[in-house]
Structures are given as C-alpha cells and as structure tokens.
Amino acid sequence: MSRRRRRPLALLTSGVLALPLLAGCGSGDDAGPAAAGPDIAPTAREKVADGGVLRWAVDSLPDTLNTFQADADATTGRIAGAVLPQLFTMDAKGRPVANPDFLEKAEIVEREPKQVVLYKLNQQAVWSDGREIGAADFVSQWRALSGKDSAYWTARNAGYERIEKIEKGKTDLEVRVTFLKPYTDWRSLFSPLYPKQVTGTPDAFNEGARGTLKVTAGPFNLGAVDKKTGTAALTRNPRWWGRPAKLDTLVLTAVPRAERPAALAAGKVDMAEVDRAGADRIERARKEAGTPAGAAGAPAPEADPAAAAAAATLSWAAAHGTDEAKAAAEEELRAKAQEAAVRYPAEQAALRNFTVRRSLxxxxxxxxxxxxxxxxxxxxxxxxxxxxxxxxxxxxxxxxxxxxxxxxxxxxxxxxxxxxxxxxxxxxxxxxxxxxxxxxxxxxxxxxxxxxxxxxxxxxxxxxxxxxxxxxxxxxxxxxxxxxxxxxxxxxxxxxxxxxxxxDQPSPVLAPAPFAAQQKAVLLAQAAALSAAAAGTPADAKGAPQRAEDADEADGADGDASPAPAPAQQTRTSGSMLxxxxxxxxxxxxxxxxxxxxxxxxxxxxxxxxxxxxxxxxxxxxxxxxxxxxxxxxxxxxxxxxxxxxxxxxxxxxxxxxxxxxxxxxxxxxxxxxxxxxxxxxxxxxxxxxxxxxxxxxxxxxxxxxxxxxxxxxxxxxxxxxxPQLVAVKPNVANAGAFGMAAPRYQDIGWKKPAKAAGTDSGEAKEKNR
CATH class of the missing domain: 3.10.105.10 (Dipeptide-binding Protein; Domain 3)
Structure with missing residues (x-):
C-alpha cells in the first residue's frame, strides 16, 4: 500500500509541523534588508580552535533521515545540512545562493524549445565511499521523487515531476537537466542530494535511510544515532575537500524545550534554542552575578501574591482531598515544585555562564x-x-x-x-x-x-x-x-x-498538615474566594462562588433526581455585542x-x-x-x-x-x-x-x-x-547561535581560541594577578 502524501510545511509549535525549509538566485535588493540578521558571534576561522565537541539541543531525534518523507522533521534537516550535498543554501536575507563546495556553476543554458539547466560540479566533490558525485545520483533522485512510481513513499514531488530527462554533459562533472515544462524554482531541486544507494530502490528509499546514512558527502559524517541517550553524533569527514570542520564532533542532543535551562545549567548542552522564560532566566542570572553575597541566585518574587496564595491553597486542598488520583498527582506536583526550588539557586549560578543570541x-x-x-x-x-x-x-x-x-x-x-x-x-x-x-x-x-x-x-x-x-x-x-x-x-x-x-519560580507556601473533613471544605471555599478575587469574579453572599456540587445538593438533598425539564427559552438583547x-x-x-x-x-x-x-x-x-x-x-x-x-x-x-x-x-x-x-x-x-x-x-x-x-x-x-529566535549559548562558541534566515555553515562552527596573554592583550590578566 502506498504511503505517498504531502508533507505539511507549517504549523511552526516549535515542534513547525517541523519541516526542513527549502532553498535560486536573482538580482537586485528591491525587497530591502532583512528585519534582523544572524546573531552568531562571527569569527574568522584562524581565531577558531581546531577540535573539540559542541553539544546542540534539538527537539527530538528524527524518525527518518530522509528529508523527502512525511515524518521528516527539523532535526532531519539539520543532519542533512551537515552531511549531504546542498547545491544551494540560504544567505542572511533568506535568498538561495550557489554552494561553491559542490557547484562551480549552475545556470539555464536553453529556454527554447525546452528549458535546460546545466550543473557544473566541483571536481573534488566525492561521496564518503570515494565515488564521484555525478549524474547517476541526479537521475536516481529524480526517478524516486517524480511521482511516477508509487512504491516510493515520498512527501513531495514539486518540481521533479516537470523533469523530462537527465543526462551526463561533456564531462563526468556536468549534469544536464531537461524540463518538460518551464520551472522557475529549479534551484530548489537536488538540495539535499542523496547518493544513489538511498534513492535507487523503493526499499532503500523507504526504509534504508530511516536510521542511518552509510554514504554521505559534507563537512561531517553521520556517527552513532542513539535513541537511548537521545544523541546523534556528527564527526569530522576526513574526505571533505572544502575547508575542514573546526569541531571534532557535533552532538545533537534531544532536550524538551521546557527542560533546556536545567540542561544548560547541568552542562548537558552548550547551545539551545529557548523560549522567553528561559531567556529571562539567563538574563536574570547574569544580572544576579553582580548582586551582594547571599542574594545572588534568589528567585524573583511572585508578581501576584493573591493568585500565588490561591494556587498554593488549592494545590494543598487537592493533595489532601477525597479524590485519591488527583491527590497523588498534586502531591507529585508539589514535590517537583519543592525540588525545583532547591535546584534553582545552583542552576542560576551556572546559567550566568551563558548568553542569549537573538534574531528572527x-x-x-x-x-x-x-x-x-x-x-x-x-x-x-x-x-x-x-x-x-x-x-x-x-x-x-x-x-x-x-x-x-x-x-x-x-x-x-x-x-x-x-x-x-x-x-x-x-x-x-x-x-x-x-x-x-x-x-x-x-x-x-x-x-x-x-x-x-x-x-x-x-x-x-x-x-x-x-x-x-x-x-x-x-x-x-x-x-x-x-x-x-x-x-x-x-x-x-x-x-x-x-x-x-x-x-523558574519559587515554591509556593504549602500547608503543613492534613485537616479534618470539615476544615477541608472551609479550605476549598477560601481557595475559591482567593481565585475569584485574583480573577475579579463576583462571589456569592458568603464570599465564595457557588460550586456545582452545592447547587446539586440544594436541588435535591435526597439524591433521587427527577428528569430535568427541557430548558426554557429566554430572549434578550445583545447589548454592545453584535x-x-x-x-x-x-x-x-x-x-x-x-x-x-x-x-x-x-x-x-x-x-x-x-x-x-x-x-x-x-x-x-x-x-x-x-x-x-x-x-x-x-x-x-x-x-x-x-x-x-x-x-x-x-x-x-x-x-x-x-x-x-x-x-x-x-x-x-x-x-x-x-x-x-x-x-x-x-x-x-x-x-x-x-x-x-x-x-x-x-x-x-x-x-x-x-x-x-x-x-x-x-x-x-x-x-x-x-x-522570535532566542538561542542560549556559551560566549566562547563561534559562528553559531541565532542564525535567523541563514543556513548554518557547519564547518566554521567551533570554540574561540583563548585570548593571548601577551602584549596589549595581557593588561587585564596582569591586573587580575596583582
């Protein structure tokens, strides 16, 4: 049975449905500047250390490494960007540009009677098994994605169905693509380009590239993908013909977004996209670094004491109520809140060592x-x-x-x-x-x-x-x-x-000991009143909104409820509403x-x-x-x-x-x-x-x-x-952070070399040593 279906491009939860974004060229800057450029601490390669490991947080490990399948996600695209040919990549304005590591030139050479695009490949470009990248890989990918063979489980065929034929050019490094119908977005094709070993048969396409890529061609190779530890290791490719990767290893680590501040503080990751709350925590930690001893790391006070008191009281009441399942859940919640409050100062101290890079x-x-x-x-x-x-x-x-x-x-x-x-x-x-x-x-x-x-x-x-x-x-x-x-x-x-x-927040004040049954009822009423006060909800004559169970008791104390009559209709005006x-x-x-x-x-x-x-x-x-x-x-x-x-x-x-x-x-x-x-x-x-x-x-x-x-x-x-794009990163990470519209240049990512303690650079160090 065919599993062909379109992959949705959208619905960025930060989970976007998450899809790799596609990457042509044109002239002119009529659209003006980008709203915000990359914030990645750009650093010349000679100032980036050779070697090292960088751990980068991702939402999850991918279910497939084939970007053309329906269950591909953002991590699939990130891995593909580092280990597979990208003929065109996105610049800082979100515009596709030819990638010289793979292309010497790509252009339309004929428009009539049919559109023909000629690709001239980088003569050094080879797969990790030593085979040259060439026309056979283009042909195999076109056949897999053309939509003509339903045995291939493809999520999208856009553009590939317009191709009539693909041929080798005058040399092995030239590929001619002839189109049945004109296609303005031809630059979107063959990025990424998979080896013919992946696209050559339906079985290899559908299943062979889900958990591993045996043949790659990028600054990194794909190492171990370990679902147990939630990590995927990308290792420097010794066959890479371009500028070598600065890092020995780039480790993609699955960390849920809500847990990322704690993971950063614990040293599990060096770089992670965070939400507004996580960014605020880091900014607060950096400010607290300058506060007097004993004050640093203290959680910020609650902005709404009435709401906090209501939440604490309701939590305690639920934990000691008659609903055992709810009570257990609330007890667990309260325990976690207490643990978080204990961990908070130490985490804040560690988060001072990170900065937040920002873009759109x-x-x-x-x-x-x-x-x-x-x-x-x-x-x-x-x-x-x-x-x-x-x-x-x-x-x-x-x-x-x-x-x-x-x-x-x-x-x-x-x-x-x-x-x-x-x-x-x-x-x-x-x-x-x-x-x-x-x-x-x-x-x-x-x-x-x-x-x-x-x-x-x-x-x-x-x-x-x-x-x-x-x-x-x-x-x-x-x-x-x-x-x-x-x-x-x-x-x-x-x-x-x-x-x-x-x-992120201090633990609320918790009630110390169980109450008798009648005290629980009073407690619930007080909590409801507090909640109503915080929300501005009118209370009843006793100071608390009437609960549904109270209304039920008033309607029939003996519990023998008669069938409810059909609700009567009432007519009123809509007032200021339409x-x-x-x-x-x-x-x-x-x-x-x-x-x-x-x-x-x-x-x-x-x-x-x-x-x-x-x-x-x-x-x-x-x-x-x-x-x-x-x-x-x-x-x-x-x-x-x-x-x-x-x-x-x-x-x-x-x-x-x-x-x-x-x-x-x-x-x-x-x-x-x-x-x-x-x-x-x-x-x-x-x-x-x-x-x-x-x-x-x-x-x-x-x-x-x-x-x-x-x-x-x-x-x-x-x-x-x-x-918005907010990325927490160690300050000495170079060429990485909030990339904005640009594609990462993986081979340039690394750790900054330490500043030399000599000449004019040594003044601060000497001052510290006095």
Whole structure:
C-alpha cells in the first residue's frame, strides 16, 4: 500500500509541523534588508580552535533521515545540512545562493524549445565511499521523487515531476537537466542530494535511510544515532575537500524545550534554542552575578501574591482531598515544585555562564480565519475581523520586550529581505474600527440585536475559556515551541510573555498538615474566594462562588433526581455585542495550552480584546499541543487560530498549496491541501501557476506579489509578525547561535581560541594577578 502524501510545511509549535525549509538566485535588493540578521558571534576561522565537541539541543531525534518523507522533521534537516550535498543554501536575507563546495556553476543554458539547466560540479566533490558525485545520483533522485512510481513513499514531488530527462554533459562533472515544462524554482531541486544507494530502490528509499546514512558527502559524517541517550553524533569527514570542520564532533542532543535551562545549567548542552522564560532566566542570572553575597541566585518574587496564595491553597486542598488520583498527582506536583526550588539557586549560578543570541526565525505567525462555514464564510466578516486588528501592536507585544524589530509582516509568501517580498497589506487595509463596523453592519450584524438562548445561559461580552478535555496540566509536560511551533510543524512556536515554568519560580507556601473533613471544605471555599478575587469574579453572599456540587445538593438533598425539564427559552438583547437572526456573533478561538505557548495565548487574548471593541465575541478553547493541529486546525474545528508558516525562497512552488482553492473530492469531502483556512480563489491559483512556469525571475516575482495581494483581499489569513529566535549559548562558541534566515555553515562552527596573554592583550590578566 502506498504511503505517498504531502508533507505539511507549517504549523511552526516549535515542534513547525517541523519541516526542513527549502532553498535560486536573482538580482537586485528591491525587497530591502532583512528585519534582523544572524546573531552568531562571527569569527574568522584562524581565531577558531581546531577540535573539540559542541553539544546542540534539538527537539527530538528524527524518525527518518530522509528529508523527502512525511515524518521528516527539523532535526532531519539539520543532519542533512551537515552531511549531504546542498547545491544551494540560504544567505542572511533568506535568498538561495550557489554552494561553491559542490557547484562551480549552475545556470539555464536553453529556454527554447525546452528549458535546460546545466550543473557544473566541483571536481573534488566525492561521496564518503570515494565515488564521484555525478549524474547517476541526479537521475536516481529524480526517478524516486517524480511521482511516477508509487512504491516510493515520498512527501513531495514539486518540481521533479516537470523533469523530462537527465543526462551526463561533456564531462563526468556536468549534469544536464531537461524540463518538460518551464520551472522557475529549479534551484530548489537536488538540495539535499542523496547518493544513489538511498534513492535507487523503493526499499532503500523507504526504509534504508530511516536510521542511518552509510554514504554521505559534507563537512561531517553521520556517527552513532542513539535513541537511548537521545544523541546523534556528527564527526569530522576526513574526505571533505572544502575547508575542514573546526569541531571534532557535533552532538545533537534531544532536550524538551521546557527542560533546556536545567540542561544548560547541568552542562548537558552548550547551545539551545529557548523560549522567553528561559531567556529571562539567563538574563536574570547574569544580572544576579553582580548582586551582594547571599542574594545572588534568589528567585524573583511572585508578581501576584493573591493568585500565588490561591494556587498554593488549592494545590494543598487537592493533595489532601477525597479524590485519591488527583491527590497523588498534586502531591507529585508539589514535590517537583519543592525540588525545583532547591535546584534553582545552583542552576542560576551556572546559567550566568551563558548568553542569549537573538534574531528572527524564517517564519511568521498568522491569524487564520476558517472560511468554510459559520460567520467567517462571509468575506465581509473576515475583512471586518482583519480591520479590527492593530497588527503593529501585536508585533510589539511579542517582539519589543525582546529587543527585536517589531514590524508587522506585510506578505504571505516572503519575508523582508527576500526578493519576492512586498508589503501588500493595503489590498485589505489597516486597522480601522469604523470600517470594521461598517462591514459587519453590511453583513447584517447589529448591536442590541435580539438573541434567543436557553434560560439561565450566561450573558456577557465574552464566554469563559473552555477546555477540550485533552488539555494537560501546565506542569504535565514540556511545550513544543517558543510560541506554541506551530510552524505547521516545527516552532514553534515560541517566545511568550511567560513568567516561567516551575523551575523558574519559587515554591509556593504549602500547608503543613492534613485537616479534618470539615476544615477541608472551609479550605476549598477560601481557595475559591482567593481565585475569584485574583480573577475579579463576583462571589456569592458568603464570599465564595457557588460550586456545582452545592447547587446539586440544594436541588435535591435526597439524591433521587427527577428528569430535568427541557430548558426554557429566554430572549434578550445583545447589548454592545453584535447579533443576527437570534444569535450572537461569537467566534471559536482555539489556542494551544502547553507551557511553551504563552506567547500565542497572550496574543490571542489581545486579539479578543480588539474584536470586542467592534462587537465581535470570542469563545476561547485551550487544547493540548498534540490536539491543536490534528483535531482542530487540520480538521477545520475552529473559527480563529494562531499558527506559523516557514518562509521559503520558492513561493511559486511552496506557497501554492497553502493558499490553493479547496476542491470537492470524489467522496464529497473537501480537498484543502495545506490551505487550512479553506479560503481561496481561482484567480490566486492561476497567478501561482503562471509564476511557477515563468523563467523571467522578476516577472515571476511580480506574479507572486499579485497573488499575495489577492490573498490579503480574501482575508483568510492575516500575517502578524516574524517569529522570535532566542538561542542560549556559551560566549566562547563561534559562528553559531541565532542564525535567523541563514543556513548554518557547519564547518566554521567551533570554540574561540583563548585570548593571548601577551602584549596589549595581557593588561587585564596582569591586573587580575596583582
């Protein structure tokens, strides 16, 4: 049975679904500079020591080492970047450039009657088994990825299906690729390039490259991949013809994001991408290094004593209540909190030895509006939601506290600095409350509208946040990204307005001993009152909200409940909120609940506030990170959602399935490809189709920009901000950190040589020795 299916590019939890980003060339700098460049401590190679080991944190070890399979992830791509040929790599502006380690030249040599691309390979380029890299490897990969043989389990065939034939050129170092149809994104092909041993047969492609790569060609070879220790070792390739790798070994170590500050402090890793809370811990530790003795390492005090007291009291009550399972879980939670409080000072002392490097990821976070059904099926309502948003305010909310450029993203298909980038947001228009209200009124939504609902239903401007039943406790497991990744796939999300995990905060004051049964009831009431006070919730006459079980007891003390009568209907006006046809304008807002998704939830709350100003109500549902994409976004069970898409140098190819018009399938379902908003038009599809076949690069980019303007006008997704990238690293690590849009240059990563204690450099050392 064939397992062929498309691999999603997106939904960066920091887990993005996580996919390797694809890498052509053009001329001109019309798109301007990148919003933020790499922050990697660039160091000349002569100042980098030869040898050493660097341990780099990754989310997990990959299930496959074949980047063209559906379960490939970010670590698959990272390994491929170090051990396999990359014909084109991304520069600091996210633009593909030819890699001289593998290519002397690659160019279109014929346009008529058919497009022909000639690759001239580096004459020293060889596989680790000594065989020259050549046409046979190109042919084998094309046949595996062309889509003609369903025995190959491929996730994507884009571009390869347009190839007619591949031939050896005048020499063994030349490869001629002839296309059936013109293909503007030809540079995206053969990066990475696998040896023919991997792509030559379906068995080798499907299974042979899942756990090992016997033949490689990069500055590093693939060493042991150990699932037990969670490490993959990359070792210096002795056959590498380019500048040799500075490191002896690069060890990729699987560490959940919530555990990374502790792993850094314990010396398990030297470099790790962290979320906002982790970055704050490191900054706090560095500041504490200058505080008086006895004060350094002390946890920051709680900002909200009432909320902390309520949480501590509820935790104690649950741990000593009648529900044994819940009590055990709470006891375990409290024990972990106490352990974290004990470890905290020592960890802070160790974290002083790290620095945080900052840039912006090659990915943007968007607000998705599901146009398949409900109020958002009306384009006027979608446009009104978009016009209600202050995108600059949302960008500043996430990026300004991190010291990063806080400019809204103006394109769905490229980021600032990339050649296809242009701010086309004017096709929709900026924040305008009056325009939003006029669009809603035109769609028939009115204030003070009459709504009918069951008697006793809660009236108010916003429904309480709901839980889908799959939401874990905040302490039940690590998050998957800085803002919740959902790049549909990796990151990721990732950097939030978080106060931190349990390890970041002092342990709450805990009750010392068990109480009698009646004291437990009093304790629960007090805790509820504290919670209500912290949240601003009205309490009942006794100072605590009435609990559901209390209401049950009042209704029937003897326990013989009679069947409940059908709820009576009540009619009321919607007040300042909008209504039509007897119902309020309420949108289901789905957000991930994991501890790494604080930024998404904060942004979601601010968006809800903006929508209330124009009369749109939101009903927020918090769902587990595992459930967020699969059960809600992909299945269409949402109205509003926040997730991320990775940037690509090849939007004509990679952006089309994200914005393609959904089409009915034979079974009556809707084929959405990767368009999870279900909003698309024939014109958008036509513009992408024209762009992908246009060999004039500037003409192709202009078609892409026109498609982007149409996507803005359709208001299915609203780009908000480029995702932050925070990397904790030891200060003496060179040429690594927050890479931004650029691809890592693995052979240049290493440890800085120690400063010479001679001449002018020795003054500080002499002073210390006095």
């Amino acid at each position: 990821e090659p990915a943007y976070t968007q607000l998705a509006l599901n146009g398949a059904s409900g109020p958002l099926a009306d384009e006027r309502v979608r446009r009104a939601v978009a016009r209600a948003l202050d995108r600059k305010e949302l960008a500043e909310l996430v990026l300004k506290p991190l010291g990063l450029p806080a400019r809204p993203v103006g394109s769905h298909v490229a980021l600032a600095g990339q050649r296809a980038y242009a701010d086309n947001s004017d096709a929709l228009g900026g924040q305008d409350t009056k325009a939003a209200q006029a669009l809603l009124a035109d769609a028939g939504w009115r204030r003070n509208g009459r709504i009918t609902e069951p008697a006793g239903a809660k009236a108010g401007p916003e429904a309480e946040p709901q839980d889908d039943g799959k939401t874990p406790s905040a302490a039940s497991g690590p998050g998957t990204g800085n803002d919740g990744l959902y790049i549909v796939g990796q990151d990721d999300g990732r950097n939030g307005e978080a106060r931190g995990t349990a390890a 209504a039509k046809d007897g119902r309020m304008l309420t949108l289901r807002f789905v957000v991930p609940s994991g501890p790494g998704s604080e930024a998404l939830r904060t942004v979601g709350e601010r968006i809800s506030q903006m929508l209330r100003r124009v009369g749109v109500n939101t009903e927020t549902t918090k769902v587990s990170d595992e459930s967020f994409f699969k059960d809600h976004v992909a299945s269409g069970q949402y109205d509003l959602a926040l997730y991320s898409w990775p940037a690509t140098a090849y939007p004509a190819t990679d952006a089309r399935p994200i914005f393609a018009k959904p089409e009915p399938a034979a079974d009556g379902s809707l084929m959405v490809e990767q368009n999870y908003t279900r909003v698309g038009t024939d014109h958008i599809d036509q513009l992408f189709d024209q762009a992908v076949g246009e060999l004039d690069e500037e003409a192709s980019r202009e078609l892409i920009r026109k498609a982007d303007a149409r996507i803005w006008a359709a208001a299915g997704s609203i780009p908000l901000f480029q995702r």
